[in-house]
Amino acid sequence: MNELPKMSERNENNDNLSSSSSDSDDAEESDDRQGTSLKDKFENLTSRSSENSALSYLMSMLRIKPAQEFVESERLTYEMVIEKIKKNEIKNVITVVGAGISTAAGIPDFRSPGSGLYDNLQKYNLPYPQAIFELDYFVKHPEPFFHLAKELLPEKLKPTKAHYFIKLLQDKGILLRHYTQNIDNLERIAGISEEKLIEAHGTFYTSHCLNCNKSYKLDWLKDAISTSDIPKCVDCKELVKPDIIFFGEALPMKFFKSLNSDFRKCDLLIVMGSSLIVEPFASIITRTERNCPRIVINKHAVGGKHGLRFDQEGTRDFFLEGTCDDGCQKLAEELGWNSDLEELIKSAE
Ligand SMILES: [Zn+2]
Secondary structure (H helix, E strand, O other), X not given: OOOOOOOOOOOHHHOOOOOOOOOOOXXXXXXXXXXXXXXXXXXXXXXHHHXXXXXXXXXXXXXXXXXXXXXXXXXXXXXXXXXHHHOOOOOOEEEEEOXXXXXXXXXXXXXXXXXXXXXXXXXXXXXXXXXXXXXXXXHHOOHHHHHHHHHOOHHHOOOXXXXXXXXXXXXXXXXXXXXXXXXXXXXXHHOOOHHHEEEOOEEEEEEEEOOOOOEEEHHHHHHHHHHOOOOEOOOOOOEEEEEEOOEOOOOOHHHHHHHHHHHHHOOEEEEEOOOOOOOOOHHHHHHXXXXXXXXXXXXXXXXXXXXXXXXXXXOOEEEEEOOHHHHHHHHHHHHOOHHHHHHHHHHHO
């Protein structure tokens, strides 16, 4: 089997950040490592949809803003940001997340020998790994994809502390929007509302018949997969495909529609568990206003090429090194929300 396509822009060590990566087991680390997660793979594949001309046009709308001069008096400290949240001065938080918020939920790894999904897909004789997410291949050979879908069925997975922290932001009334690259449905299970949720790479939550476009809910899909391997439309008997973004497909319109108005209003950006490599998703973080504080929770510092600065030059960017769950726990403690978060998690069990 061939290697997965490499992301040419990927090199965090050139990012001129105060903290460079030394983690070798980071789920967001990329394809040259053993243990690339399914999410990474999916992100890599969907990123290649930039070759699609409609998407190229939309990507051009995502250009990085020109650098702006900072005024010293505008310099923020991390403590100031925490205080602002406590004093209800922050009202429009945007969260931007990737695979890292779901690894603690046990999202299956793609390439671990033996246990990884990749090994389990060998029996399907894929011409190359990414074929599993290509529409042409899927139409002819849907079996491998639905094998994968079974592994990702949400009842097998529980949201993480990080998911519940985002739900808590919603409950506190300060979550403006949650942008996710993940297709695991865990945001919905955690209770993040449809209105707040932008599933940039699609979702298993709904499916559509590829022939008559009849819409199906997740429960139907789960039943169909468990009783027969291949879900077929009840009306026309043709193939039904979950609404996740396949190779070459454009990102959902909801993603592009929300961007402009959301990021103008944003008064705190929290980035979690993403290497910020996959475009056009990663560049959305550049759209905040120049004084908007940005907190990154990740195992290694990211976002350098998108202008995030965690060193002395930075005026508003803060890096919490570690897992997403640990970072959210820290934030919850500092905000005095610890018991709220615990209650929320308990009530979901
Ligand atoms: Zn149909």
